[in-house]
Amino acid sequence: MTRTDGKEVKFEVVERDDERWLRFAGDAVPADLPAVGKDMAFQVPVWKIAPFEQKLSDFVATESGS
Secondary structure, three states: OEOOOOOEOOEEEEEEOOEEEEEEOOOOOOOOOOHHHOOOEEEOOHHHHHHHHOOHHHOOOOOOOO
């Protein structure tokens, strides 16, 4: 994901207490985020997480043989 200031941020979806949460992934953690937030997972409504879990194949129609 790209922020409005052009910096890239990456998230990963984690399971916690039978719910899906987001946390910052890899070295794409915002530099201005307080240190305590760098390892935290953030609870986000399911409908907001779903787009992060989609793959390119979910958007590309396959050609039918007919």
